[in-house]
Amino acid sequence: xxxxxxxxxxxxxxxxxxxxxxxxxxxxxxxxxxxxxxxxxxxxxxxxxxxxxxxxxxxxxxxxxxxxxxxxxxxxxxxxxxxxxxxxxxxxxxxxxxxxxxxxxxxxxxxxxxxxxxxxxxxxxxxxxxxxxxxxxxxxxxxxxxxxxxxxxxxxxxxxxxxxxxxxxxxxxxxxxxx
Numbered sequence: 001x002x003x004x005x006x007x008x009x010x011x012x013x014x015x016x017x018x019x020x021x022x023x024x025x026x027x028x029x030x031x032x033x034x035x036x037x038x039x040x041x042x043x044x045x046x047x048x049x050x051x052x053x054x055x056x057x058x059x060x061x062x063x064x065x066x067x068x069x070x071x072x073x074x075x076x077x078x079x080x081x082x083x084x085x086x087x088x089x090x091x092x093x094x095x096x097x098x099x100x101x102x103x104x105x106x107x108x109x110x111x112x113x114x115x116x117x118x119x120x121x122x123x124x125x126x127x128x129x130x131x132x133x134x135x136x137x138x139x140x141x142x143x144x145x146x147x148x149x150x151x152x153x154x155x156x157x158x159x160x161x162x163x164x165x166x167x168x169x170x171x172x173x174x175x176x177x178x179x
Contacts, residue, residue: 005051005060014060015044022068029072039075043068115164123157126150 005014022043026036046067047060054060116127122143129139140150 126153
């Protein structure tokens with residue numbers, strides 16, 4: 001009949017004899033020597049904690065490999081849960097960022113149109129045509145006025161918008177509208 005591994009001396013002998021095999025086993029499982037070494041240490045720690053209950057070395061070997069495999073699977077589940085959490089955070093941050101970007105854009109456009117509504121009718125019409133993508137020549141034709149009048153109205157309208165919106169807001173608006 002084999003001896004139990006309850007004493008520190010018996011455990012030390014058991015450790016020296018089986019650590020290389022458990023380490024090799026875990027290295028094949030994990031493909032990562034550092035992780036295998038950590039899991040092997042955890043395995044032997046678990047065996048040490050349960051050593052009083054291990055009646056024979058044969059039972060200890062079986063318990064050893066079962067524990068090693070369990071710790072590896074537990075590690076994999078933990079890693080998968082961690083990755084799922086990171087993916088969740090990443091998605092929510094992106095959604096949160098897109099939501100804030102959308103709200104900012106909509107609020108900025110609302111403020112722009114409020115400011116445009118305060119312009120004189122011809123200046124308002126010109127700015128709205130420009131926002132629709134019409135160039136100066138197309139706006140002049142649509143409004144039935146000369147190109148020089150369009151340029152003059154546009155200069156006056158942009159100056160008025162800058163005053164209404166404030167210089168920093170106006171500059172930010174121009175950048176936002178080009179996105």
